[in-house]
Amino acid sequence: MLRLGSKPNQSREMDLDDIFLSRLKLLVIMGKSYIEGCPCGRHRRRAMLENARHIESESIDLGGLVTGSAQPTPTWRAMEFDHIFFQRVKLLAVMIKAIGKGFPMGEHRKQAMQENIDIICETITFNNQSDMPFLKVA
Amino acid sequence: MDSAGTNREVQIIVVDDDQLVRDFAVHTIEYGINRKITTFETGFNAWQFLQKRPDDTDIVIADANIPDMDGIELLKKVKEEFPEKKFVLTTSNPDFETIASKMGADAFLSKPYDVNDLFTIVQQFFAIPARQPNHPESDSLESDS
Numbered sequence: 001m002l003r004l005g006s007k008p009n010q011s012r013e014m015d016l017d018d019i020f021l022s023r024l025k026l027l028v029i030m031g032k033s034y035i036e037g038c039p040c041g042r043h044r045r046r047a048m049l050e051n052a053r054h055i056e057s058e059s060i061d062l063g064g065l066v067t068g069s070a071q072p073t074p075t076w077r078a079m080e081f082d083h084i085f086f087q088r089v090k091l092l093a094v095m096i097k098a099i100g101k102g103f104p105m106g107e108h109r110k111q112a113m114q115e116n117i118d119i120i121c122e123t124i125t126f127n128n129q130s131d132m133p134f135l136k137v138a
Numbered sequence: 139m140d141s142a143g144t145n146r147e148v149q150i151i152v153v154d155d156d157q158l159v160r161d162f163a164v165h166t167i168e169y170g171i172n173r174k175i176t177t178f179e180t181g182f183n184a185w186q187f188l189q190k191r192p193d194d195t196d197i198v199i200a201d202a203n204i205p206d207m208d209g210i211e212l213l214k215k216v217k218e219e220f221p222e223k224k225f226v227l228t229t230s231n232p233d234f235e236t237i238a239s240k241m242g243a244d245a246f247l248s249k250p251y252d253v254n255d256l257f258t259i260v261q262q263f264f265a266i267p268a269r270q271p272n273h274p275e276s277d278s279l280e281s282d283s
Contacts (some may be wrong), residue, residue: 001239002262003257005248008232018250019158023254026166041172047165054161 014031020058024089024124027055031117035110040099048100056093059086085123092116148264151176153184153200153212154228159249163199166253170260181207185215192220197263199247202229212235217242224263 006012034040040048095113099105103117105113150167152175154160164175176195178184181204188195198216202209213225227238232247238246244263247255 001243002245002259003235003248004245005228005251008235008248010230011230012250013230014156014159014250016158018252019162022252023162023165026162026169029253030169033209043168043174044172047169050161050166051169054165056204138213 016058020055021124023051023055023058024120026051027089027092027096028117028121030099031092031113033094034099034105035114035117045102048096052093052096052100056090056097059090059093069137085120086124088116088120092120147173148196149173149176149194150176150197150199150264151184151187151195153178153181153204153209155179155201155204159201163256166256167199167260168226170257171264175253180205181209181212185212188216188220188223195223197224197226199226199228199259202227202231202234210234211239213238213243226259226263 030051092113093108095116148171150171150173152160152163154163154177158178160177160179164177171252175220176187178187181200181233183206184198184200185207188198198212200209200212201270204212207215209227209229213227216223216225223240224244225242225243227243228245228249228251229238232248235246235248245259248258
């Protein structure tokens with residue numbers, strides 16, 4: 001039997017923080033795959049749109065946290081991410097939505113997305129060392 | 139290619155009553171295989187679907203803690219009646235690992251899991267065949283770049 005997921009002593013129900021971070025990883029993979037020229041299909045595009053919408057909506061709350069206007073939020077959101085990071089996440093979500101909708105992407109847009117992804121990955125890696133192996137292969 | 143020698147795509151159902159977790163798993167797997175995933179909130183509904191349309195599912199990914207019929211019971215029934223189907227049990231309770239192994243689960247996915255774990259399952263169990271242009275649940279892949 002294949003055994004995956006968290007270690008036995010770290011097992012727990014998945015909360016909003018787990019979902020957000022995992023979806024952000026998925027968003028990074030989607031962006032990098034597109035830049036690498038991986039093919040898209042109808043279901044893939046739909047998954048990109050849905051994932052980007054989720055991240056975009058969650059990032060609004062996160063951004064509000066910095067300015068003090070957010071609703072009560074779960075634990076990891078208190079991590080020391082800055083406002084620009086959340087704006088970069090939202091930007092990546094918008095970029096992935098554009099890809100999902102089939103909008104044209106030129107070389108400069110791709111380069112901008114690559115740079116945005118790199119900075120997001122650096123921030124996540126800095127704040128969560130356990131994500132490092134993932135980010136190296138994403 | 140299935141045992142009958144015909145080309146046929148692997149089909150998956152995801153069973154979890156937590157919509158946020160279920161949607162995340164569905165979007166990740168759908169992105170990984172470019173195929174529509176069928177979802178259920180309860181074990182009973184999933185079991186009914188399996189009984190009515192046994193040929194429409196190859197892999198079941200189910201949470202252990204779901205209403206009506208829990209994941210362990212669903213695993214037991216699936217392996218008794220459809221032993222050829224792959225079953226992935228997800229749970230936040232590590233004590234279920236031994237039970238899942240004894241009951242013949244093909245994979246145990248401990249919560250919280252992330253994208254990498256789901257992609258590993260995709261790579262392990264989803265033998266993606268060549269392009270199937272006439273399949274209703276899949277479409278061709280086109281490169282944008």
